[in-house]
Amino acid sequence: MAKHSVQQSLMVLNDVIECYDTQSRPVTQNINAAQLKAKLDVSLCEEGADISELKEMALNYLQQNPDVSSAKFNKLLYSGLNAPALLGDWVTSISNATMHTYQVSPVATLMELELIHQWNKLVGFDRGEGVMVSGGSQANLIAMLLARHKACPQAKSQGIRETMVAYVSDQAHYSSLKAINVLGIGSDNLISVASDEQGRILPEALEAAIKASLSLGHKPFYIGLTAGTTVLGAFDGVAQCAEISQRYGLWLHIDGAWGAPVLFSNTHKHLLDDAQLADSVAWDAHKLMNVPLTAAVILTREQGLLKEVCSGGGSDYLFHADQNANYNLGERSIQCGRRADALKVWMSWKAIGNKGFSDKIDYLQQLKVDFSALVEQSNFELLHQPSYLNVLFRYRPQIALSEAGAKALCIDICEKLKQQNIAYSDYASCKGKSGIRLILANVNINIAQLSEMLAACEAFAVQLIESHEYDRADEV
Ligand SMILES: Cc1ncc(COP(=O)(O)O)c(C=O)c1O
Numbered sequence: 360m361a362k363h364s365v366q367q368s369l370m371v372l373n374d375v376i377e378c379y380d381t382q383s384r385p386v387t388q389n390i391n392a393a394q395l396k397a398k399l400d401v402s403l404c405e406e407g408a409d410i411s412e413l414k415e416m417a418l419n420y421l422q423q424n425p426d427v428s429s430a431k432f433n434k435l436l437y438s439g440l441n442a443p444a445l446l447g448d449w450v451t452s453i454s455n456a457t458m459h460t461y462q463v464s465p466v467a468t469l470m471e472l473e474l475i476h477q478w479n480k481l482v483g484f485d486r487g488e489g490v491m492v493s494g495g496s497q498a499n500l501i502a503m504l505l506a507r508h509k510a511c512p513q514a515k516s517q518g519i520r521e522t523m524v525a526y527v528s529d530q531a532h533y534s535s536l537k538a539i540n541v542l543g544i545g546s547d548n549l550i551s552v553a554s555d556e557q558g559r560i561l562p563e564a565l566e567a568a569i570k571a572s573l574s575l576g577h578k579p580f581y582i583g584l585t586a587g588t589t590v591l592g593a594f595d596g597v598a599q600c601a602e603i604s605q606r607y608g609l610w611l612h613i614d615g616a617w618g619a620p621v622l623f624s625n626t627h628k629h630l631l632d633d634a635q636l637a638d639s640v641a642w643d644a645h646k647l648m649n650v651p652l653t654a655a656v657i658l659t660r661e662q663g664l665l666k667e668v669c670s671g672g673g674s675d676y677l678f679h680a681d682q683n684a685n686y687n688l689g690e691r692s693i694q695c696g697r698r699a700d701a702l703k704v705w706m707s708w709k710a711i712g713n714k715g716f717s718d719k720i721d722y723l724q725q726l727k728v729d730f731s732a733l734v735e736q737s738n739f740e741l742l743h744q745p746s747y748l749n750v751l752f753r754y755r756p757q758i759a760l761s762e763a764g765a766k767a768l769c770i771d772i773c774e775k776l777k778q779q780n781i782a783y784s785d786y787a788s789c790k791g792k793s794g795i796r797l798i799l800a801n802v803n804i805n806i807a808q809l810s811e812m813l814a815a816c817e818a819f820a821v822q823l824i825e826s827h828e829y830d831r832a833d834e835v
Contacts, residue, residue, distance in 0.1 A: 362407060362409070362410070363410050363413075365453075367410050368410075371410060371413065371414045371417060372417075374414065375414065375417045375418055375421065378418060378421075379421050384422065384426060385426070385780040386425060386426050386429045386431040386432050386777070386780060386782065386783040387425040387426070387432075387777055387783045388422070388423050388425075389777060389778060390423065395423060399416075399419055399423070401416075425783055427439075428440035429783075429801075430801045430803040430804040430808065431780070431781065431782045431783060431804075432782075432783050432801065433782055433783070433784050433797050433798045433799070433800070433801070433804070434783045434784055434785040434798065435785075435798065435800075436589070436616075436617050436643075436646040436647070436798055436800060437645060437646050437647070437649055437800050438649075438798070438800040438801035439649050439800065439801040439802065439803060440649075441648075441649045441650060441651070441707055443706045443707045443709070443710035443711070444649070444650040444651055444703040444704070444706055444707035445651060445703070446703075446706055447702040447703030447704070447705065447706035447707065448651050448702075448703040450702060451467075451698065451699045451700070451702045451703060454467075454699065454702075456699040457695075457696045457697060457698070457699070458471065458491070458688050458689065458692070458694075458697040458698070458699055458701075459673075459677060459678075459687065459688070459689025459692070459694075459695055459696070459697065460677060460678065460679075460683075460686075460687045460689055461683040461686035461687055461688075462679075462681075462683065464699050466702075467699035467701045467702055468686050468688060468701075469686075470701040470702060470704075470705040471490075471491055471688060471699075471701035472686075472688075473705070474491070474656070474701055474704055474705060474708070475487075475488065475489040475490070475491075475656060475658065477708070478640075478642055478656055478658055479658055481619075481622040481623065482619070482622065482634045482635060482637075482640050482642075482658055483634055483635030484635060484640075484658060484659070484660045485635075486660075486661075486662055487658055487659060487660055487661075487662070488658070488659050488661070488662045488663070488664070488665060488691070489656050489657055489658040489659060489665070490656070490657060490665055490669075490688055490691040490692050491654065491655065491656050491697075491700050491701060491704075492655050492656060492657050492692075493653045493655065493694075494616070494643060494645065494652075494653050494655045495532065495534060495614060495616025495617075495641050495643045495646075495655055496532075496534035496537060496538075497655070497657075497693075498614075498616065498641030498642070498643075498655055498656065498657040499532070499534045499535055499538050499583065499612070499614055499616075499641055500534070500537070500538040500541060500542070500693075501639075501657045501665075501669070501693065502538075502581075502583070502610070502612040502614075502638075502639040502641060502657060503525060503535070503538045503539065503542055503544075503581055503583070503612070504538075504542060504668055504669075504693075505610065505638070505639060505659065505664055505665070505668055506525070506580050506581035506609070506610030506612065506638070507519070507523065507542055507544065507580060507581070508664070508667070508668045509580070509610055509638075509664075510523065510578060510580035510581075510609075510610070511523065511578070511580070515668065515671075518543065519543055519544060521577075521578050522548060522575075522576075522577040522578060523544050523548060523577070523578045523579075523580045523581075524548045524549075524550060524569075524572040524577045524578065524579045524580065525539055525544070525548065525549050525550070525579075525580060525581035525582075525583065526549075526550045526552050526565055526568055526569065526579070526581065526582050526583065526609075527549065527550075527551065527552065527560075527582075527583040527584075527585070528551070528552050528553075528554045528558075528559070528560035528584070528585060528588075528595060529551045529552065529553055529554050530554050530558045530560075530585060530588040530589075530590065530591060530593060530789075531551075531583055531585050531588070531614065532585065532588075532589050532614060532616065534614075535549055535583050535614075536549055548577075550568045550572070552564045552565045552568050554593070554595075556743070556790070557591065557593050557743055557744060557746065558588050558590070558591035558592075558593030558743065558789070558790075559593045559594065559595050559596060560584060560585075560595040560596075560600065562596065562599040562600055562603060565582065565600060565603055566603050569603070569607050569609070573607075579607055579609055580609055580610060581609060581610045581612065582600055582603070582604050582609050582610070582611050582612065583612045583613075583614060584597060584600055584611070584612065584613045584614065584637070585613070585614045585615075585618070586613050586614065586615035586617075586618035586619055586621070586630070586631045586634070586640075587615065587616070587617035587618020587619070587621070587747050587748075587749075588617075588618075588749075589617065589749075590749065590751065590787045590788075590789045590796060591743050591745075591749055591751060591789055592617070592618065592745060592746060592747030592748055592749030593743075593746065593747075594618055594621075594630045594631060594746060594747065595613075597611075597613065597631070597632065597633035597634060597636055597637065598632070598633045598636065601633060601636035601637070604638075610638045610639070611636065611637045611638050611639075612637060612638060612639045612640070612641070613631075613634060613637045613639070613640045613641070614641045615631065615634075615640050615641055615642050616641050616642065616643040616646060616655065617643065617646050617647065617747075618630065618631065618747055619631065619634075619640060619641070619642040619643075620642070620646075620647040620648055620716060620720060621720060621747070622634065623713055623716040623717040623720055624716075624717045624720040624721055624724075625717065626720075626721055626724070627720055627721070627724055630746060630747065635660070637660065638659065638660050638661070639657060639658060639659045639660070640657075640658045641655065641656075641657055641658075642655065642656050642658065643655040644656070644700075644704045644707075646800070647719075647720070647748070647800055648704070648707065648708075648716065649707075649800070650700075650703050650704050650707050651703060653698075653700060654700040654703060654704050655700075665691035665692075666690045666691050669690065669691055669692055669693050670690040670691075673689070673690075673695070677689070677695075678690060719802050722802055723748050723799045723800070723802065724747075724748070726799055726804070726805070726806060726809070727745055727747070727748055727750060727799055729806045729809075730750060730797070730799070730806065730809045730813075731744075731745055731750060733806075733809070733810055733813055734750070734752045734813065737813060737817065738754060738755050738756075738817060738820075739752050739753060739754055739755060739813065739816070739817070740752060740753060740755050742789065742790075742792050742794045743789075748798060748799040748800060749796060749797070749798055749799075750796070750797040750799070751787060751789060751794040751795070751796050751797075752794050752795055752797070753765060753768075753769055753792075753793065753794035753795060754768060754769075754772070754816065754817065754820040756768070756820065756824050756829075758824070758831060759831060759832040760829050760830065760831055760832060761830040761831055761832045761833070762791065762792065762793070763830045764829035764830035764831060764832075765792070765793055765829075766786070766788065766793035767827075767829055767830065768820060768823060768824070768829055769786040769793050769794055769795050770786055771819070771823050771827070772795060772816050772819045772820055772823065773785060773786050773795060775815075775819040775823070776812070776815065776816065776819070779815070781811075781812055781815045782812050784796070784797060784812075795816070797809075
């Protein structure tokens with residue numbers, strides 16, 4: 360039976376961490392799937408393996424995975440290593456608590472409730488509620504579910520019998536599309552509303568879209584704003600959209616998966632002014648707060664609604680009417696088994712404090728300002744005026760490239776940055792233009808490193824243009 364003890368696993372973990380911490384490695388290995396398959400045997404066998412084989416695989420696993428702890432990793436909306444959160448994650452695994460009932464997750468339940476209280480305080484929901492979820496995608500799904508329930512309570516038991524319509528900006532994350540599909544409302548009924556040059560939803564366009572739906576006899580029910588869009592980091596203005604949502608009786612959700620932590624900072628929280636006017640807010644702890652995946656929350660202004668909408672079944676064997684029944688968070692959730700993600704967030708928040716998160720945001724926001732200035736003084740251009748921690752920029756060559764040519768150049772620059780272990784960055788397209796998307800999420804990066812990265816980008820751009828035929832813009 361069990362060949363391995365917890366002590367052995369711990370010893371291996373120690374060795375693996377020692378290697379991870381002390382050995383230098385590239386930010387990514389640049390290995391394609393066929394090469395990796397040839398190099399690494401991931402097959403499973405009839406006979407069980409020795410711990411030494413597990414150790415070898417653990418080392419290989421970390422070796423081959425992009426190094427998300429590195430300051431060179433600026434490809435995604437998170438970067439860096441969070442030691443207190445890791446401790447919480449490991450202890451969570453030992454406890455293997457599941458969050459449906461207080462009985463089997465007593466401390467994690469109290470922690471989750473404290474986190475929800477703190478998150479609501481930051482948002483400004485005085486009597487708010489919430490439940491932790493697997494990520495922003497699930498939070499957005501729940502928000503849309505709550506909205507559907509408010510507009511059409513009978514849908515919970517009878518399904519949907521009318522054409523319901525939801526509105527998000529053309530910059531919103533694709534999870535809204537998944538949500539409307541999952542909820543049986545249909546992706547044709549998600550209206551993509553135009554945004555301005557900086558990626559913020561246009562309230563006039565929103566209202567016009569709602570009126571157009573009404574004139575077709577459809578039922579508008581949900582407005583999804585974004586605080587920190589995925590590509591540009593834009594913050595939709597809340598106040599005007601809240602007025603619209605009230606005028607037409609629609610649910611107002613804010614997807615703050617990426618941008619909501621700005622509320623920690625007194626200097627920058629104005630970006631999300633009026634958040635308390637929303638009905639719900641999504642907040643990922645596994646993005647800017649840098650807690651290991653997955654950790655997120657859906658917050659609601661109204662108490663009791665999550666249970667009203669998400670509960671159903673389980674009282675015959677699980678949700679007993681005992682003295683702690685009010686603490687059974689499972690009835691607020693669409694999951695049964697749910698990992699105790701609260702502990703790692705709690706440990707991290709306890710160790711860092713609100714002040715620590717605020718300092719992080721202030722530091723990164725200043726870095727954004729400094730980097731943007733560098734871009735503007737160089738042969739690069741900004742594709743927007745960054746308000747948050749996303750900077751989309753690209754090279755301005757002497758020869759005029761077509762949009763396809765400019766995109767190809769961005770892709771090739773990112774590839775070079777990766778190959779030469781300068782940075783793992785990504786490109787993105789927005790409003791018909793493509794650029795390199797720099798995400799500032801790691802406090803261990805500074806302006807000197809970014810300046811070197813920009814210089815490298817320029818050197819690559821010059822070389823690439825000399826040696827490649829990028830598609831040119833038509834001469835006029
Ligand atoms: C604005 C926004 N919302 C939602 C999501 C989805 O979050 P998750 O990956 O936690 O499901 C993302 C992911 O990048 C995002 O950028």
